[in-house]
Every structure is written in C-alpha cells, then in structure tokens.
Amino acid sequence: MAVAIRQPGWYRGAIGLVLGAAFGFCLVVGLRLLSGLDAFQTEQTGYPQVVVPLITAPFGFLFGFGAFDYWFRWAAGKPTIPEDHSGHGATKWQDYFKFNTDHKVIGTQYVVTTLFFFLVGGLLALLMRAELAQPGTQIVAANTFNGLFSTHAVVMIFLFIIPVFAGLANYVLPLMIGAPDMAFPRLNALSFWLLPIAGLIFLGSFLAPGGSFDAGWTGYAPLSTGAPLGQSFFNIGVQFAGASSIATALNFLVTIITMRAPGMNLWRMPLLVWANLSTSLLVVGATPFVAGAQFMVFFDRILGMNFFNFLEGGDVISYQHIFWFYSHPAVYIMMLPGFGIISEIISTHARKPVFGYRLMALALIGIVVLSYSVWAHHMFVAGMFSWLRVPIMITTMLIAVPTGIKVFSWLGTLFYGKIHTYSTAMLFALAFIITFTVGGISGVMLGMIPIDIHVSDTYFVVAHIHFVLFGGSVFTIFAGIYHWFPKMTGRMYDERLGRIHFWGTLVGTWMTFIPMHWIGMDGMPRRVADYASQYGDWNLLISVSAFVLGAVQLIFLYNMIVSWRFGPKAGPNPWRANSIEWQVSSPPPVFNFDEIPRVVGGPYEYGTPGARHAIMGGEGEGAEVPETKPSTVTVPS
Amino acid sequence: MTRLPILKMVLAVIVLGVVQSVILLQFNWFGDEASTAAKPIDTLLDVTIVLSSFIFAIVCVALGYALIKWRAKPGDESDGLPIHGNTRLEIIWTIIPVIIVLGLAGYSWAVLDDIEKTDADALHINAYAQQFAWTFGYPEDGNKWSEGELHVPVDRQVIFDLQAQDVIHSFWVPEWRIKKDAVPGLETDVVVTPDKEGTYSLICAELCGLGHTTMRATVVVESEAKYKAWLKKQTTEVPEDILKTTDQYDADQLKKEEKSGGIEGSGVIEQ
Structure with missing residues (x-):
C-alpha cells in the first residue's frame, strides 16, 4: 500500500486531488480571513471557495497521477530514471487507465x-x-x-x-x-x-x-x-x-x-x-x-x-x-x-x-x-x-x-x-x-x-x-x-x-x-x-x-x-491499402516498426503496377528499389 | 478507358436541377412579406435556391453515375485507372465557383444597400429591451410610451433606435425580414418600411436568460390616422423600468437631462 501511494497512479492521484482541492480552499479562506472578509462568499458570480479549488484540484490530481514526474525530476537536476518504457504500450486493459x-x-x-x-x-x-x-x-x-x-x-x-x-x-x-x-x-x-x-x-x-x-x-x-x-x-x-x-x-x-x-x-x-x-x-x-x-x-x-x-x-x-x-x-x-x-x-x-x-x-x-x-x-x-x-x-x-x-x-x-x-x-x-x-x-x-x-x-x-x-x-x-x-x-x-x-x-x-x-x-x-x-x-x-x-x-x-x-481476426491490411499504417501488424507492435520504413512514392498509387508507397524494414534491404513517379493520365473530355 | 457520356450527364443535371428548383420554389420559405425589404430578400433567396439546386444536382449526378458505373463486383480485386488529376478540370472547378460566389456576394451587397437606405423623413422610434420585455418610446410624436405593444404607420420608413438595459437582446419581426441586436452600452439601429397592415410578433432572437422564450411584443402596422389616434391615448409618463435602469447608467447625466427636458429624446444615454 505504501509503495502504491508513492508510485504514480490512481492512489497517488486521488491523494493529489484531495490535497489540491484543500490547498485551493485553504488559500481562499485564509486570504479572505486575513483581509478581514467573511470566509465564504456566495454571490452567484463569486464563490471563490469553489472556483479556486476547481483549478487546483485537477493539477493536484495530475501531479499525483504522474503527469509531471519525469519533467520535475529533470527540471530539478536529479538523475533521470533510465527509460524502461514501462509507461508504454498496453498488454492488459488496466494499461488503458494509466498515464x-x-x-x-x-x-x-x-x-x-x-x-x-x-x-x-x-x-x-x-x-x-x-x-x-x-x-x-x-x-x-x-x-x-x-x-x-x-x-x-x-x-x-x-x-x-x-x-x-x-x-x-x-x-x-x-x-x-x-x-x-x-x-x-x-x-x-x-x-x-x-x-x-x-x-x-x-x-x-x-x-x-x-x-x-x-x-x-x-x-x-x-x-x-x-x-x-x-x-x-x-x-x-x-x-x-x-x-x-x-x-x-x-x-x-x-x-x-x-x-x-x-x-x-x-x-x-x-x-x-x-x-x-x-x-x-x-x-x-x-x-x-x-x-x-x-x-x-x-x-x-x-x-x-x-x-x-x-x-x-x-x-x-x-x-x-x-x-x-x-x-x-x-x-x-x-x-x-x-x-x-x-x-x-x-x-x-x-x-x-x-x-x-x-x-x-x-x-x-x-x-x-x-x-x-x-x-x-x-x-x-x-x-x-x-x-x-x-x-x-x-x-x-x-x-x-x-x-x-x-x-x-x-x-x-x-x-x-x-x-x-x-x-x-x-x-x-x-x-x-x-x-x-x-x-x-x-x-x-x-x-x-x-x-x-x-x-x-x-x-x-x-x-x-x-x-x-x-x-x-x-x-x-x-x-x-x-x-x-x-x-x-x-x-x-x-x-x-x-x-x-x-x-x-x-x-x-x-x-x-x-x-x-x-x-x-x-x-x-x-x-x-x-x-x-x-x-x-x-x-x-x-x-x-x-x-x-x-x-x-x-x-x-x-x-x-x-x-x-x-470479432474475427482482421489481418494487417483488410482494405488492401497502400499507406504505411496498413503495412504493419494489427494492432501494430509497441514501437510501430522494427526498422523505419523508406518512402519511395506517393501514398495513393493504386492501379500503377509495381508502384510502392513505402519499403518496410526487413524487406528489400540493400536491394535497388526504383523510385515511383506518379503518372498522369488525362481524362478524355 | 471509356469516354464519359458528358452530354447525358449534363442533361441529367439540368433535369434534376430544374425539378428541384421548381419544387423548392413552390414554398414560401420566409413566410409572409410585410415590409419593402422582404421582396428583394426573398428574390435573392429564390436565386440562391435555383443555383444551389443545380450545384446539388451536379454532386448527385456525379456520385450516382460513378456508383452505377464503377461499383466493384464482389471478389474483384483489381484497381481503378491510375488517374492522378486533370489540371484543366481542376482549374475549371476552381474558377467557376469563384465567379458564382463573387456574383452572389455582389448581388447580396446590392440588396443590402437597397434595404438599408434611409429616408430623411424617417420616423424614429426607440425600442428598449430588457429581461424580458420590450418598451417603446415615440419621441417624435409627443414623447409617448408603450409597453409590450408597438404601433407603426404603414408605408413610412421607421428607424428603430435599439437600447438594451441589461444583456444583449435582438429585435426581430420575421415578416419584416429585419433583425438587429440591442447591445448594452452601444447604439444600434434598424431600418424598416412596413408596407402591409396587420398584427405581427416582435421576437427576441438573442438568448437573454430564463424568459428568453417568452420575450415577445405585439407589432401593429396600421394607417397613419389610426396610428396617430392610438398614440394619442398613450401615456407620456416615462415607464418605471426605463427610469430605473437609466438611473443605473448614470444618475448625474439623468438629472441633467431631466432638467433640460426629459430623457426620452436623447437616444442612448451617454456615459
């Protein structure tokens, strides 16, 4: 539990939310009391005790949730944690509820x-x-x-x-x-x-x-x-x-x-x-x-x-x-x-x-x-x-x-x-x-x-x-x-x-x-x-x-x-499309490509035999691939 | 590559465009006409409807033809022809729309000028809008006032000087085809020449709060004689709401104006 609270995530996010709201609330009430005003103001266009926490609470949540951890560590000059890519990709449904x-x-x-x-x-x-x-x-x-x-x-x-x-x-x-x-x-x-x-x-x-x-x-x-x-x-x-x-x-x-x-x-x-x-x-x-x-x-x-x-x-x-x-x-x-x-x-x-x-x-x-x-x-x-x-x-x-x-x-x-x-x-x-x-x-x-x-x-x-x-x-x-x-x-x-x-x-x-x-x-x-x-x-x-x-x-x-x-498995390219996203598996691997593709032609070269938009990594490595030029055919009028 | 049956497609566009236009022109879209502005605006609408019918017909015919002619048979894995474009065609469908919209814009501008022309002897009426009621001041005919009911003489140009007391409202009589916002702190006016006697509704068209839906006033267009007779029966007392809200504007200014003969004629209260 203690570990869970220190780790970025929902527990820390919830704590951040509460702390953020409390901070905004205390700030308003404190400053108002210091200024000799009533603690609360309830004119309909006012309510500072509500609107200020409304701003601070989301930031508290985001701090807690881990949105700023890396940046703060970096800004503070602390050694950054080497990228382990643990915050990357999804293998189970819980991964969709993370930062x-x-x-x-x-x-x-x-x-x-x-x-x-x-x-x-x-x-x-x-x-x-x-x-x-x-x-x-x-x-x-x-x-x-x-x-x-x-x-x-x-x-x-x-x-x-x-x-x-x-x-x-x-x-x-x-x-x-x-x-x-x-x-x-x-x-x-x-x-x-x-x-x-x-x-x-x-x-x-x-x-x-x-x-x-x-x-x-x-x-x-x-x-x-x-x-x-x-x-x-x-x-x-x-x-x-x-x-x-x-x-x-x-x-x-x-x-x-x-x-x-x-x-x-x-x-x-x-x-x-x-x-x-x-x-x-x-x-x-x-x-x-x-x-x-x-x-x-x-x-x-x-x-x-x-x-x-x-x-x-x-x-x-x-x-x-x-x-x-x-x-x-x-x-x-x-x-x-x-x-x-x-x-x-x-x-x-x-x-x-x-x-x-x-x-x-x-x-x-x-x-x-x-x-x-x-x-x-x-x-x-x-x-x-x-x-x-x-x-x-x-x-x-x-x-x-x-x-x-x-x-x-x-x-x-x-x-x-x-x-x-x-x-x-x-x-x-x-x-x-x-x-x-x-x-x-x-x-x-x-x-x-x-x-x-x-x-x-x-x-x-x-x-x-x-x-x-x-x-x-x-x-x-x-x-x-x-x-x-x-x-x-x-x-x-x-x-x-x-x-x-x-x-x-x-x-x-x-x-x-x-x-x-x-x-x-x-x-x-x-x-x-x-x-x-x-x-x-x-x-x-x-x-x-x-x-x-x-x-x-x-x-x-x-x-x-x-x-x-x-649903039935779709395969990488059910629409036989040319653009690059269809040339990788469905869903694509975590880092999209093993090797960055090379683009050799326009994205819509349908109907031109042999025309390619991109050469994917691992295929045609080192081989000469001709650059395709778009050919223009005129519509007879 | 087969040649396109251009002639047949053009014929189809013409037939479809004409049929659509004829059907659409049967309806009186904007409702009854009761001002001199209504005719030119409605004619402009009719012209736009006919043009739009043909443009819509072009899109429908092109899409329909393509779907009939080039729909792939199940299992056909071949590709279409590798046509990347046609510069001449692309220039045509850039230039022609430019001409059409500039023409329509010019026509609209002419209509706008036409309906906003002011006569020197136009009747000025003040319309005060507040949540959620209309009050009218008639400074030219003995500083009369009416609340919730507006009377104007027929066939005479009226310029409404609009004043909002709290939030933005909008002055709209659909049969007159005119609309203008009444903006707090700003002087706006709207010109209209009613040319048909009758009773109409003045509708607030700008969301102004909880009572927006019900913020309406009755508009009576009548002969000059009837108008004068009606006006005679109205009060010269400044309605309390107007006084009250005017007071909020600037109490000192009000005092000055009251001394110099009342606030009614002063239009927007200067700040």
Missing part, C-alpha cells in the same frame, strides 16, 4: 473517452427534443432547458468532435508517416488526461447552485458575466480542454515536420497528414483566443475586472470578436481532419489515386488562411461596425471554393475506380459527400448578409450547424472509426450491423435536421424552450427522428464492443 505514453494507447483512450461524452451529449440533446416534442412546458423548465442546450453543445464540441479527431490521428498519424511515436509522448499523455478533467468540470456544473452554465456554448457577455456559478465551471473547463487541444496540435506539428520517414517529402504525405497539419495550424493560432475570452469573462465574474461591463466602460461586443476569432476557425478544426479521413477512405475503397492530390492539399491550406478572416459573419446582426460586413461576407463565401474543390475531387476520385461499397466506412464516406454538400450550401446562404439577417439565431442555423457537424464531422468520425477499427483492435467489426447503423444514421440525420431548415426560415428562433403552436407538427417529427437517430447509435456501440472482444 500511458504510447500514441496508440492514447489514441484508443481518446476515442473511447470521447465516444462516452458523445453519448452524454446525445442524451442531453434527447432530453431537449423530448421537451420540444410538443409546444408548452412538459419535461424541463426554461432554466434547465437553457442548461441542457449549453452543455450539449460544449460537450459535443470540446469533448467529442475536436478530441476524437485528435484521438484518431494520434493512433494513425505516426504510423502513417513512419514514426515510432509522437514527438512528445509525455505531453501527449498529459493532453489526453486534461480531457476527462474538462468533461467532469462541464458536467459537474449541473451540481452548482443555480444549475449548469446556461448562456449557450457561446457564453455571450454580459449574460455570462452575470450568470450563476455554473458559468465559472464553463470558463475553467474550456481552459483544460483548450490546453489539451493546443498541446496536441503542437505535438502534431513537430511530429509531422520532423519525424517523417526518409523519403516522405511534403507531396508524399497522405492527405490525412496534410489535414492534421492544417488543423494544428488553426488550433495553435486560434484556441488561445477562446481561452482568453473565457478568462476575461472569468475575471469579470470573480475579480470584477469589467472587461465587458458596459457600466464601467467595458465593451460588450469585443467579447464576440475575441470569441469568434477562435470559434469560427474551430468549425474547420472540427472539419479538416474529417476531410483527411474521407480522402484516405475514398481513395482506398475506390482503388484509385486521390484526384488532384496537390490541389487537395493546397485547398486545406487555403481554408486555413481564409478561415482566419471570416469570424465576424457570426455578427452580421450583432451591431458591430457595419463596414466590416461586406468584406467578411466575401471571404466567407470564398471559403466555399476550396471546400468545393475537395468535394469535386472526391467525386473525381470515384470516376474510373473500382468502388467497393461493402465497407461501412465507405458508405459513410459516400453519404458524407452528399450531406456535407447540403451543409455547405446552407453555409453559403448564411454567408449572404440579407439572408443571414433574417435567419440568424433561428432554427435554420441549428439545421446548418448540425448538417455540417453531424452530417459532416460525425459521419467522417464514424467512417474513420470503421476504417481503422481493424487496425486499432486487430479484429473485424460486423458489416451487417454496420450497414444498419449507417442507414439508420443517414435517414435519422436527414429526418431530424432537414425540417429544422423550414421552421427556422419560417420564424422559429433557436434556444427556446417553447415555440408557437404552428411549429408543433414539425417539432414532433424532429423529436421522433432524433430518438431514432439516438437509438441507432446503440447498434454502433454494441457492434464496436462485441467486435473488439469477439
């Missing part, structure tokens, strides 16, 4: 954790839909309802979509570029463990007096600066989720830039790698802005700093500028990795090179650059300076161009291919093209100021965001999980259940979110617990469809869990 530094274990931890939060966020959505099934108030009152849609959005954005992509890429990307691990394995593990902390803080806000944060996921000031305690939980939770996101992005950037296998120049990187490079550029540049916005709200609430207090010279609208300077790029953070996944899957399952590979890569970079210049399209009716609207409209609409390039290139990839549709991954990828096109079109409509003036803050916006985030991002996530499931688990999932899940999800998505366009355009505002009775029938349809959509996800979970345990 594990293996990118594959971390990838799995990410995906499983985020799927848990996907379920939680989904349940919150279903509660909302239950309330909205009929006009009037039946299940939850307005205050709970506002809390439900706020937490739903925050959980889905910060704890599902953004991190699940980080998780998938964590697993696949080092393998794809022929690296033994990520560049900073300890930072990688820390990034993961910040995530459940953020999730627990968000969900913990339901226990706060006044209920969970309820100013929307956007948390506009001054509604948020005056909101009950739960809002502070949001402010703090975002810091942990954001730090996790930034650290992971830095890790990806360094990994992609410095750790590619010999021969893998930029134009031989798979598009998933390009996508994560682009995403990481966005995360590193933009995420500090949401952290800043939430800190400013937090300081307004706790310290009375008046950033957004108009009575004291604060500027209300500046919150929106800072917030959207992150949160618009954030929608590309939630979409670009999906683009990468779709490129991999369509090329592999259509047995063809990605059409216009270089333009596809450049389109990603184009989206990165443009997406920094469009944030204010969320504010066309917000009362900001009116001259900014037209330039922002133009950049916003121009983003449709690189996005359109991607859609057309995926379609071009299918032409003259051999399209295998037996895999659920490919079904999701193909459906994604159509569904995402709808979301893209409604996005262009929202970019047009006169239309946006009418439909902003209506259900049309809700429909658009769910078409791009559910019909877009979540479809790519499902596609990615199905595609790499055999690689991650070494086993095959059940395609029949996969197809049921696919069709249920596709129909459910359209039935749930298409009618939202109609009622929104007709005048139903969003974020309302009740609505005019003329929208009753449509809302009932939406609610029923949402429940079907939710129920279908249980099939997915069943399929994943049972197949992970009992």
Whole structure:
C-alpha cells in the first residue's frame, strides 16, 4: 500500500486531488480571513471557495497521477530514471487507465473517452427534443432547458468532435508517416488526461447552485458575466480542454515536420497528414483566443475586472470578436481532419489515386488562411461596425471554393475506380459527400448578409450547424472509426450491423435536421424552450427522428464492443491499402516498426503496377528499389 | 478507358436541377412579406435556391453515375485507372465557383444597400429591451410610451433606435425580414418600411436568460390616422423600468437631462 501511494497512479492521484482541492480552499479562506472578509462568499458570480479549488484540484490530481514526474525530476537536476518504457504500450486493459505514453494507447483512450461524452451529449440533446416534442412546458423548465442546450453543445464540441479527431490521428498519424511515436509522448499523455478533467468540470456544473452554465456554448457577455456559478465551471473547463487541444496540435506539428520517414517529402504525405497539419495550424493560432475570452469573462465574474461591463466602460461586443476569432476557425478544426479521413477512405475503397492530390492539399491550406478572416459573419446582426460586413461576407463565401474543390475531387476520385461499397466506412464516406454538400450550401446562404439577417439565431442555423457537424464531422468520425477499427483492435467489426447503423444514421440525420431548415426560415428562433403552436407538427417529427437517430447509435456501440472482444481476426491490411499504417501488424507492435520504413512514392498509387508507397524494414534491404513517379493520365473530355 | 457520356450527364443535371428548383420554389420559405425589404430578400433567396439546386444536382449526378458505373463486383480485386488529376478540370472547378460566389456576394451587397437606405423623413422610434420585455418610446410624436405593444404607420420608413438595459437582446419581426441586436452600452439601429397592415410578433432572437422564450411584443402596422389616434391615448409618463435602469447608467447625466427636458429624446444615454 505504501509503495502504491508513492508510485504514480490512481492512489497517488486521488491523494493529489484531495490535497489540491484543500490547498485551493485553504488559500481562499485564509486570504479572505486575513483581509478581514467573511470566509465564504456566495454571490452567484463569486464563490471563490469553489472556483479556486476547481483549478487546483485537477493539477493536484495530475501531479499525483504522474503527469509531471519525469519533467520535475529533470527540471530539478536529479538523475533521470533510465527509460524502461514501462509507461508504454498496453498488454492488459488496466494499461488503458494509466498515464500511458504510447500514441496508440492514447489514441484508443481518446476515442473511447470521447465516444462516452458523445453519448452524454446525445442524451442531453434527447432530453431537449423530448421537451420540444410538443409546444408548452412538459419535461424541463426554461432554466434547465437553457442548461441542457449549453452543455450539449460544449460537450459535443470540446469533448467529442475536436478530441476524437485528435484521438484518431494520434493512433494513425505516426504510423502513417513512419514514426515510432509522437514527438512528445509525455505531453501527449498529459493532453489526453486534461480531457476527462474538462468533461467532469462541464458536467459537474449541473451540481452548482443555480444549475449548469446556461448562456449557450457561446457564453455571450454580459449574460455570462452575470450568470450563476455554473458559468465559472464553463470558463475553467474550456481552459483544460483548450490546453489539451493546443498541446496536441503542437505535438502534431513537430511530429509531422520532423519525424517523417526518409523519403516522405511534403507531396508524399497522405492527405490525412496534410489535414492534421492544417488543423494544428488553426488550433495553435486560434484556441488561445477562446481561452482568453473565457478568462476575461472569468475575471469579470470573480475579480470584477469589467472587461465587458458596459457600466464601467467595458465593451460588450469585443467579447464576440475575441470569441469568434477562435470559434469560427474551430468549425474547420472540427472539419479538416474529417476531410483527411474521407480522402484516405475514398481513395482506398475506390482503388484509385486521390484526384488532384496537390490541389487537395493546397485547398486545406487555403481554408486555413481564409478561415482566419471570416469570424465576424457570426455578427452580421450583432451591431458591430457595419463596414466590416461586406468584406467578411466575401471571404466567407470564398471559403466555399476550396471546400468545393475537395468535394469535386472526391467525386473525381470515384470516376474510373473500382468502388467497393461493402465497407461501412465507405458508405459513410459516400453519404458524407452528399450531406456535407447540403451543409455547405446552407453555409453559403448564411454567408449572404440579407439572408443571414433574417435567419440568424433561428432554427435554420441549428439545421446548418448540425448538417455540417453531424452530417459532416460525425459521419467522417464514424467512417474513420470503421476504417481503422481493424487496425486499432486487430479484429473485424460486423458489416451487417454496420450497414444498419449507417442507414439508420443517414435517414435519422436527414429526418431530424432537414425540417429544422423550414421552421427556422419560417420564424422559429433557436434556444427556446417553447415555440408557437404552428411549429408543433414539425417539432414532433424532429423529436421522433432524433430518438431514432439516438437509438441507432446503440447498434454502433454494441457492434464496436462485441467486435473488439469477439470479432474475427482482421489481418494487417483488410482494405488492401497502400499507406504505411496498413503495412504493419494489427494492432501494430509497441514501437510501430522494427526498422523505419523508406518512402519511395506517393501514398495513393493504386492501379500503377509495381508502384510502392513505402519499403518496410526487413524487406528489400540493400536491394535497388526504383523510385515511383506518379503518372498522369488525362481524362478524355 | 471509356469516354464519359458528358452530354447525358449534363442533361441529367439540368433535369434534376430544374425539378428541384421548381419544387423548392413552390414554398414560401420566409413566410409572409410585410415590409419593402422582404421582396428583394426573398428574390435573392429564390436565386440562391435555383443555383444551389443545380450545384446539388451536379454532386448527385456525379456520385450516382460513378456508383452505377464503377461499383466493384464482389471478389474483384483489381484497381481503378491510375488517374492522378486533370489540371484543366481542376482549374475549371476552381474558377467557376469563384465567379458564382463573387456574383452572389455582389448581388447580396446590392440588396443590402437597397434595404438599408434611409429616408430623411424617417420616423424614429426607440425600442428598449430588457429581461424580458420590450418598451417603446415615440419621441417624435409627443414623447409617448408603450409597453409590450408597438404601433407603426404603414408605408413610412421607421428607424428603430435599439437600447438594451441589461444583456444583449435582438429585435426581430420575421415578416419584416429585419433583425438587429440591442447591445448594452452601444447604439444600434434598424431600418424598416412596413408596407402591409396587420398584427405581427416582435421576437427576441438573442438568448437573454430564463424568459428568453417568452420575450415577445405585439407589432401593429396600421394607417397613419389610426396610428396617430392610438398614440394619442398613450401615456407620456416615462415607464418605471426605463427610469430605473437609466438611473443605473448614470444618475448625474439623468438629472441633467431631466432638467433640460426629459430623457426620452436623447437616444442612448451617454456615459
């Protein structure tokens, strides 16, 4: 027991948690008493005795859990413990509950954790839909309802979509570029463990007096600066989720830039790698802005700093500028990795090179650059300076161009291919093209100021965001999980259940979110617990469809869990794919490669006899392997 | 390599695009029109719907054709043709969308200019938003006030000067197609020319707290004579809520203004 307490792990983590909380609590109470104040302060924007421990307790846990042991020892100048790699790899299920530094274990931890939060966020959505099934108030009152849609959005954005992509890429990307691990394995593990902390803080806000944060996921000031305690939980939770996101992005950037296998120049990187490079550029540049916005709200609430207090010279609208300077790029953070996944899957399952590979890569970079210049399209009716609207409209609409390039290139990839549709991954990828096109079109409509003036803050916006985030991002996530499931688990999932899940999800998505366009355009505002009775029938349809959509996800979970345990062995390369991750065993060995592979050609050389992407260690050693050049065949017009 | 049946595909796109457009244009998406802004905005929407129908048709036809034509037979392990791209095609599908979106942006800009033009003789009405009610001040017609009910004359341009007393609210009458946030500490306004008599709803469109759902006001558009008659019956007394919250803004300023003839005409209270 004594040993267990000194070792990094759950016992020491629990002790650290308690000590961290006690430290924060005593600090607040002590300083307040010293200053001649009451020990506790219970104004709704205050509660320092709660919010300070909320910051210190997670750090206490992380210290105890072992997240900083190596760094501290190193920083203190003590002799470092020689690497024994005991924190690396997983041989039993308990290894997934450790501070594990293996990118594959971390990838799995990410995906499983985020799927848990996907379920939680989904349940919150279903509660909302239950309330909205009929006009009037039946299940939850307005205050709970506002809390439900706020937490739903925050959980889905910060704890599902953004991190699940980080998780998938964590697993696949080092393998794809022929690296033994990520560049900073300890930072990688820390990034993961910040995530459940953020999730627990968000969900913990339901226990706060006044209920969970309820100013929307956007948390506009001054509604948020005056909101009950739960809002502070949001402010703090975002810091942990954001730090996790930034650290992971830095890790990806360094990994992609410095750790590619010999021969893998930029134009031989798979598009998933390009996508994560682009995403990481966005995360590193933009995420500090949401952290800043939430800190400013937090300081307004706790310290009375008046950033957004108009009575004291604060500027209300500046919150929106800072917030959207992150949160618009954030929608590309939630979409670009999906683009990468779709490129991999369509090329592999259509047995063809990605059409216009270089333009596809450049389109990603184009989206990165443009997406920094469009944030204010969320504010066309917000009362900001009116001259900014037209330039922002133009950049916003121009983003449709690189996005359109991607859609057309995926379609071009299918032409003259051999399209295998037996895999659920490919079904999701193909459906994604159509569904995402709808979301893209409604996005262009929202970019047009006169239309946006009418439909902003209506259900049309809700429909658009769910078409791009559910019909877009979540479809790519499902596609990615199905595609790499055999690689991650070494086993095959059940395609029949996969197809049921696919069709249920596709129909459910359209039935749930298409009618939202109609009622929104007709005048139903969003974020309302009740609505005019003329929208009753449509809302009932939406609610029923949402429940079907939710129920279908249980099939997915069943399929994943049972197949992970009992599925037939998958073999190293069930999809006969070219990229490097499929050239190693499933699941891959602890350090990925016995010998770093040599990259000799593009990643998608399907159809060129003898063309190779990479030469794996142990084969062709010393032998002359010709460099393959991509051959260009022109489509007859 | 077989040649693509380009002509047939183009025909399919046209047929599908036309069918979609015709179906989609049957519906009155944005609801009733009751202001001069509604017509140009709805026309813009119709143009966008037709363009979108064709773009969607292109994607559907391309995907559908590819799936019919090149779906692999079970057990077929061969690869597709090693086509890496087609520079001319890629340039085309970059340039054409640029032209389309720039055209749409230009059109939108023209509509925006059109609907935001202000007349010199426009009627100014103050709209005060607070959790969770609307109050209206009519400074030009004898400093009248109304609470929860807004009356405007038909066929005359109205400029609403919006003021939020606590948090952000948003002024939205769907039939007028206009919306603007009322932001605490900031002067915003919104221009509209109602051109159809009737009763409408003013909806708060920006989440403003627990009562957001119910934060509505009745809007009555009526003839100039009826409007004047109605206004005559309204109070000149400054509603208590307005006084109270104004007081929070700046008590000294208020005193000064009260001395110099009331706060009603002053628009946003200067800080």
